[in-house]
Amino acid sequence: MIARLLIFLLIIHLAEAAxxxxxxxxxxxxxxxxKNYRLEFYLFNPSTRDENVSIDLKCKxxxxxxxxxxxxxxxxxxxxxxxxxNPKMVLVEIKKPIFAKPIFGEKNxxxxxxxxxxxxxxxxxxxxxxxxxxxxxxxxLMVLLFLFSIAMIAIILSS
Amino acid sequence: MLPFFIxxxxxxxxxxxxxxVMNSSLTxxxxxxxxxxxxxxxxIFFTNSTGSLENKQYPLISGTKNNNxxxxxxxxxxxxxxxxxxxxxxxxxxLCHGAVNHLCSNPNCSGDDNYIxxxxxxxxxxxxxxxxxxxxxxxxxxxxIGFDNNxxxxxxxxxPATIYLRYWLDVPPNSPPYAYNTTYQIMAVVSGYDC
Numbered sequence: 001m002i003a004r005l006l007i008f009l010l011i012i013h014l015a016e017a018a019x020x021x022x023x024x025x026x027x028x029x030x031x032x033x034x035k036n037y038r039l040e041f042y043l044f045n046p047s048t049r050d051e052n053v054s055i056d057l058k059c060k061x062x063x064x065x066x067x068x069x070x071x072x073x074x075x076x077x078x079x080x081x082x083x084x085x086n087p088k089m090v091l092v093e094i095k096k097p098i099f100a101k102p103i104f105g106e107k108n109x110x111x112x113x114x115x116x117x118x119x120x121x122x123x124x125x126x127x128x129x130x131x132x133x134x135x136x137x138x139x140x141l142m143v144l145l146f147l148f149s150i151a152m153i154a155i156i157l158s159s
Numbered sequence: 160m161l162p163f164f165i166x167x168x169x170x171x172x173x174x175x176x177x178x179x180v181m182n183s184s185l186t187x188x189x190x191x192x193x194x195x196x197x198x199x200x201x202x203i204f205f206t207n208s209t210g211s212l213e214n215k216q217y218p219l220i221s222g223t224k225n226n227n228x229x230x231x232x233x234x235x236x237x238x239x240x241x242x243x244x245x246x247x248x249x250x251x252x253x254l255c256h257g258a259v260n261h262l263c264s265n266p267n268c269s270g271d272d273n274y275i276x277x278x279x280x281x282x283x284x285x286x287x288x289x290x291x292x293x294x295x296x297x298x299x300x301x302x303x304i305g306f307d308n309n310x311x312x313x314x315x316x317x318x319p320a321t322i323y324l325r326y327w328l329d330v331p332p333n334s335p336p337y338a339y340n341t342t343y344q345i346m347a348v349v350s351g352y353d354c
Contacts, residue, residue, distance in 0.1 A: 021192025120202030
């Protein structure tokens with residue numbers, strides 16, 4: 001009976017520890033116009049209790065917030081006893097709309113993905129995403145404008 | 160006209176479906192996880208000298224210094240029950256901690272009737288050794304609001320490690336008797352970046 005009671009107390013005791021893991025931890029990307037980039041990240045929880053985790057993504061470019069980035073889902077329940085072989089996926093999406101800065105050239109963008117267990121002591125793990133925002137290629141734009149003007153001339157002449 | 164349209168289509172090619180630039184296999188080479196001890200997960204509660212010996216929380220007295228957190232010294236082992244364990248593989252991380260706010264009598268430190276104990280009255284010490292003398296009060300540094308990048312829990316961790324912690328609180332004289340709270344956070348970041 002005493003042994004049973006001790007085991008019971010031990011289980012209760014172990015269930016308090018908070019654990020959270022993440023991978024990958026450091027990614028590099030090039031974000032070009034017209035494309036949506038998606039990156040998969042994985043969270044796991046080797047502890048003996050399920051954890052409610054809030055997920056956030058913050059991106060900065062030249063010291064300013066970069067708004068065209070998102071993460072799904074924003075909240076997740078990480079089941080107990082998950083590890084690197086059976087983690088839960090979160091998806092990061094980063095876009096470069098054509099009129100978002102830089103319109104031409106390149107700019108750095110740095111993002112931090114964070115996953116937080118809100119507890120009396122909050123535990124946060126993060127992963128870093130470093131990239132370049134790539135604007136329109138001026139040469140491509142020139143060619144595009146040239147072809148557009150030829151097309152317009154052709155249409156006018158044919159009519 | 161056909162070549163024109165082909166070139167135009169190539170130039171304006173929009174990728175409506177998203178490009179997946181990274182598809183992690185389920186046996187990653189780079190990963191880490193962080194674990195907080197049971198007592199650290201439950202929170203840091205400060206107590207008086209009697210409570211420190213009994214590992215129980217009792218009210219603090221205004222003007223007293225170096226009040227222990229309840230589990231700074233386990234009454235049987237004299238070891239601290241506050242620790243953070245980091246397991247990592249092929250990566251390097253920094254570990255930071257901090258308080259979101261001062262110690263406040265009202266939630267979110269709001270309201271005219273809110274009383275505060277400035278957070279620098281709380282201090283902490285770390286060690287890779289856990290015994291009666293380590294972590295040591297003589298090495299303690301005060302908390303700041305937010306993450307203190309000058310005083311990290313660990314910098315450039317490359318191997319799995321356990322960081323042992325102790326906490327103390329000075330209670331300013333004439334502090335009114337309330338329950339004072341803040342939110343304590345521990346964060347892991349990739350080395351080379353601030354917390």
